[in-house]
Amino acid sequence: SFHSSSVTSKYADTLEILGDKYHTDEITNVTPSILSKIPLQVHKQTGHPLNTLRSIIESHYPDFSHFSSFNPLVTPFKNFDELAFPKDHPGRSVTDSYYIHKNLMLRTHTSAHEVEVFSKGEDKWLLTADVYRRDEIDGSHYPVFHQMEGARLYSADASGMKQVEEDNERLSRHLKMSNIIIEDIPHISPTNPVQRTHDPVHSELVAKNLKLSLNSLLLRLFGSTASEEPLRVRWIEAYFPFTSPSFEVEVFFRGKWLEILGCGVVIQSTLDISNVEGKIGWAFGLGLERIAMILYSIPDIRLFWSTDERFLSQFKDGEITTFKPYSKFPSCFKDVSFWNAQGSAPLHDNDFCDLVRDVAGDLVEDVKMIDSFVHPKTNRSSSCYRINYRSMDRSLSNEEVNELQKSVVTRLTDLFRVEIR
Ligand code: FA5
Ligand code: MG
Structure with a gap:
């Protein structure tokens, strides 16, 4: 149901974003805390680790066009349909995406x-x-x-495409001397097929070039760690x-596999819509x-938004250095359990998280659902979440955390008609 995702009880009829006004409607679900991030553009701030990472990657692709100023507001058509997302793809739903209208x-x-x-008409580009x-x-x-x-596009007959064997051999020699171990998988498989309109030999060559390009980027980024x-x-x-075929790359970081990228051979319908023949x-x-968390040893993703000098002053434009965490401040967790409104589906995790984020901003470290069940007689569902509060910059007082938790509870009952247990 559409309205259930709105976490701000009432929207103004218009929202101003980057100097332009937009109307709202019944599916509007952007929160003030999200809107406040739009003008910041940290990936273009001199000295910011994301800006340094961007320019290092751009310099690895010197003959590509580089873009970094496209407006974040797009139509669902652009975000999904042009990319062949099916009409019922979950990414389109208001529980997963932010809508202005x-x-x-x-x-x-x-x-x-x-x-x-x-x-x-761009054939080689970064954005x-x-x-x-x-x-x-x-x-x-x-x-x-970010x-x-x-x-990267090539002629469809794959002429002019680099035959990659030699480059691959050179890269694997370099990898052997480096501190990186890369596990590969087949370029194509029954579960990761060639597109119907593609010659399998050409598709495989494109996939090989893609992997070569990304593996050499990984060597450039992580080779001297x-x-x-x-x-x-x-x-x-x-x-x-x-x-199709499609791939993801994961890096083992702090005891877990962390996904850093997705990629693949571009679906032909996207090129058709672009009038590329x-x-x-x-x-x-x-x-x-x-990627920056691994490179700089940054322990928490919230830090990229920090304006604390103890964070920002550690970075020099163009340089990758190891982040030295300033002392870790104590955390404080609070649980909230509630009955969902009679006859309605349990509150979506993302609705809960967005509400908490809007109340607590970067003072929330993580949110976990710790219990959920359906009452056998009344059929009513119950959920319990644990919110872990911690500031990156200072110690939080008990009163402050209690106030935050109180606001979370108030908003929960006001907006989603749940009953606190
Ligand atoms: C995509 O977004 C695809 N558009 C990538 C792609 C491009 C595939 C071109 C094929 C061709 P995915 O949802 O996996 O894929 O996200 C890509 C990367 O974004 C992830 O690997 C992860 O590194 C990062 N990412 C995803 N969600 C988050 C998040 N909530 N916070 C931080 N990083 C995230
Ligand atoms: Mg993914």
Whole structure:
């Protein structure tokens, strides 16, 4: 149901975003805390680690066009339809994406600009931007983050495409001397197929070029990381509506596999819509925060938004240095359990997280559902969440945390008609 996602009880009839006014409607669900991030553009701030990472990657692709100023407001058509998302894809729902109104949203990925850039006749390009998603809350997920899209088109007969064997051999010699171990998988498989309109030989060559390009970027980024433990990287099969075959890359970081990018052979319908004829190519989308967290040893994704000098002063433009955490402040968790409104589905995790984020901003570290059940007699569902509060910059007082928790509870009951247990 559409209205259930609105976490601000009442929207003004118009919202002003980047100097322009937009009308709202019954599906509007952007929160003030999200809107406040739009003008910040930290990926273009001199000295900010995301800006340094952007320019290092751009310098690795010197003959590509570089874009970084595209407007974050796009139509759902651009974000989804041009990329062959099915009509019922969950990403379109108000529980997953931020809408200004039915026909305007915050882009959920930089792929939203593929058709726009391909239509200009660009064959090799990078595009960096802020993207927005309603998502879980923890140390590696944030509702606003940055992606860099990269794409490369070749002639459809694959003539002029580099035969990559020699380059691959050279790269693997370099990798052997470095501190990185990369696990590969087949370029094509029954579960990761060639597109019907593609010659399998050409598609496989494109996939090989894609992997070569990204593996050499990974060597450039992580090759000089000085640590005794080797960095483990693995390619896995993935699924995207707009690529086939598709892949993701994960890096072993702080005891877990952390996904840093998605990529694949561009679906031909996207190139058709862009009026690109006789070409075949690859595209990737990098998660810049995730990569920067590994490179700079930044322990929590919230830090990218910090204006604290103890954070910002540690970075020099163009340099990758190891972040030294200033002391970790105590955390404080609070549980809230409630009965969902009679006869309605349990509150969506993302609705809960967005509400908490809007109340507590960056004072929330993570949110976990710790229990949920349905009462056998009344059929009413119950949920229990644990909210972990911690500031990156200072100690929180008990009163402050209690106030935050009180506001969470008030908003929950006001907006979602739940009954606190
Ligand atoms: C995409 O967004 C695709 N557009 C990537 C792509 C481009 C595929 C071109 C094929 C061709 P995905 O949802 O996996 O894919 O996100 C890409 C990366 O963004 C992830 O690997 C991760 O590094 C980062 N990411 C995703 N969600 C978050 C989040 N909430 N916070 C921080 N980083 C995130
Ligand atoms: Mg993914």
